[in-house]
Amino acid sequence: MPTEPMPTEPMPTEPMSAEPMPTGPKPPAGRVPHAEQGPPAEPTYAGSLSPAGSGSPAGSGSPAGSGSPAGSGSPAGSGSPAEPGSLGALPPAEPICAGITDEAAPDLAGQLAVLAELGWSHVELRTLDRRPVAELGRREFTEVAKALADHGVRVVCLASRIGGWARPVTTPFADDLDELDVLLRRCGELGAPYVRIMSYPNDGLSEPAWRDRVLCRVAALAERARAAGVVLLHENCAGWAGASADRMLELLREVDSPALRLLFDTGNGVPHGYDGLAVLAEIAPHVAHVHVKDAVGDRYVPPGQGAARVAECVELLRANGYRGAWSLEPHISLRPHEPGGLADDAAETFVAAGRAMVRLLR
Numbered sequence: 001m002p003t004e005p006m007p008t009e010p011m012p013t014e015p016m017s018a019e020p021m022p023t024g025p026k027p028p029a030g031r032v033p034h035a036e037q038g039p040p041a042e043p044t045y046a047g048s049l050s051p052a053g054s055g056s057p058a059g060s061g062s063p064a065g066s067g068s069p070a071g072s073g074s075p076a077g078s079g080s081p082a083e084p085g086s087l088g089a090l091p092p093a094e095p096i097c098a099g100i101t102d103e104a105a106p107d108l109a110g111q112l113a114v115l116a117e118l119g120w121s122h123v124e125l126r127t128l129d130r131r132p133v134a135e136l137g138r139r140e141f142t143e144v145a146k147a148l149a150d151h152g153v154r155v156v157c158l159a160s161r162i163g164g165w166a167r168p169v170t171t172p173f174a175d176d177l178d179e180l181d182v183l184l185r186r187c188g189e190l191g192a193p194y195v196r197i198m199s200y201p202n203d204g205l206s207e208p209a210w211r212d213r214v215l216c217r218v219a220a221l222a223e224r225a226r227a228a229g230v231v232l233l234h235e236n237c238a239g240w241a242g243a244s245a246d247r248m249l250e251l252l253r254e255v256d257s258p259a260l261r262l263l264f265d266t267g268n269g270v271p272h273g274y275d276g277l278a279v280l281a282e283i284a285p286h287v288a289h290v291h292v293k294d295a296v297g298d299r300y301v302p303p304g305q306g307a308a309r310v311a312e313c314v315e316l317l318r319a320n321g322y323r324g325a326w327s328l329e330p331h332i333s334l335r336p337h338e339p340g341g342l343a344d345d346a347a348e349t350f351v352a353a354g355r356a357m358v359r360l361l362r
Helices: 108-118 138-150 173-190 207-228 245-255 276-286 310-319 346-361
Strands: 096-099 122-125 154-159 194-199 231-239 260-265 287-292 294-296 299-301 325-328
Touching: 096 108, 096 154, 096 346, 108 138, 108 346, 122 325, 138 173, 154 173, 154 325, 173 194, 173 207, 194 207, 194 287, 207 231, 207 245, 207 260, 231 245, 231 287, 245 260, 245 276, 260 276, 276 287, 276 310, 287 310, 310 346, 325 346
Parallel strands: 096 122, 096 325, 122 154, 154 194, 194 231, 231 260, 260 287, 287 325
Antiparallel strands: 294 299
16 A cells, blocks of 8 residues: 655644553554454443443443543553444443534533433534534543533544545645544543544545545554554545445455444435445444434435435344444534534424434334
8 A cells, every 4th residue: 555654744732731642552463354353343432331321331330420531441542442242242222322412502511411301321522612622622621521421421432524524635644643643532531432534535636646645544544543442433424435335345445454444324325415325235344333314405304304214224234233322413403514503493403303313213
């Protein structure tokens, strides 16, 4: 695989942060052959996770909100990505429901409020007060982590901007490396097993050059994640492998790392003109995390009310052994890559979409 020169300029540092990257025993040296990787890594959610909504780690004996760091049972920085079957031999009695709650409220208090109304104890963090998680200062982030722990809320994934709409393949790779380094530290503190990435929209490169640069960048990112015990999740969204099952599988095969898996978004295919269910049929064994949304044309609707065949996606994923979280990203009140703020009824809309998702899952 061609290599992309690593940035030589000094890397930016995290505001008010001097903590080192989490350390721990590293996985064995060498690449894990793609054919031997088996099903995608199951999330540990920082140790033994009890069924969604229980509020406390399984067998911990301590109530939620005890004040310990969110997910402190087994930080993501333990040195190896989550292993298949970490949730036990049987799936949880209830689905693990989470949400990207900045589509309900910009502030943490508002985001926690919608989780409480839905009775959910898991969240996928993307922005707080309209700022990406990686841009929060050290003190701000510490306060966020404490608030999440106090409310018994665990973080299932950090949604990054790496390789996304605003970062085509010609943008400086240093920006992505810097963001990932911050997020890996924060995964360690939160016990979050995953960071969401995309695969870089093109910006004037030839098809072969675009492919090669994407593969080089994702391989470098995956190696950093592997060393920190975190798994990167490539979403079927923006970039070289955003809409093609063949390219998603090629990305996994060429990068060839246990620290790279797939994130499947149930609703992205409808507005972007491809059959999401058909894509899922080819990639389902490699899916480690799911975003739930639905759409009719380019209009987003509550799950189950559009053309994305969400119920069929759920059935297919479960048939392939999926036991991870179902993370609501409705896009009804906010599209994060487009201008505009939240609608006035964003919280109510998010809760309604969440209840629609739960009906589909049960």
